[in-house]
Amino acid sequence: MTKGPVHLDVAVSYALPRAGLPAAASFRKWVKAAVDGAGRRFDSEVAIRLVDTAEGQAMNLQYRGKDYATNVLSFPAEMPEGLPEDFDFPQLGDLVICAPVVAREAAEQGKALGDHYAHLTIHGVLHLLGFDHIEDEEAEEMEALERQILASLGIADPYAGER
Numbered sequence: 001m002t003k004g005p006v007h008l009d010v011a012v013s014y015a016l017p018r019a020g021l022p023a024a025a026s027f028r029k030w031v032k033a034a035v036d037g038a039g040r041r042f043d044s045e046v047a048i049r050l051v052d053t054a055e056g057q058a059m060n061l062q063y064r065g066k067d068y069a070t071n072v073l074s075f076p077a078e079m080p081e082g083l084p085e086d087f088d089f090p091q092l093g094d095l096v097i098c099a100p101v102v103a104r105e106a107a108e109q110g111k112a113l114g115d116h117y118a119h120l121t122i123h124g125v126l127h128l129l130g131f132d133h134i135e136d137e138e139a140e141e142m143e144a145l146e147r148q149i150l151a152s153l154g155i156a157d158p159y160a161g162e163r
Helices: 024-037 053-064 099-109 113-128 136-152
Strands: 008-014 044-051 072-076 091-098
Touching (some): 024 044, 024 113, 053 099, 072 113, 091 099, 113 136
Parallel strands (some): 044 091
Antiparallel strands (some): 072 091
């Protein structure tokens, strides 16, 4: 376990023009909220890449076999072999966020663009931390945690009215 303050390293890269996209500081704030909200208490590293539709579609096809751009892809880091099981491996993984898809969804759903980015970043980080939504019970747990983290940031429930 890490002694002293927990260090969070978030690297953000933009593979498209940055105009209208959240600043790296916003992504760092959202990742920190997700890591803290999930109760992770040791050093963590996350890389985020914002991409256009073509790159988002290519990555979704390559890694998930789905031929369309999706909003966020999560790639959890794998712990190197030979480390003890209780080793606090800092690398959480990578997120790929498709900016045009996020913008389209926010407009279609009547959500503030920044709030939608916050939600998808938190959602992706929770995937990196091992949360999932395949089974109903898992989905309810993950969505409840997302709501709680977003509320701590003053952001409304992104699932309101869906069920």
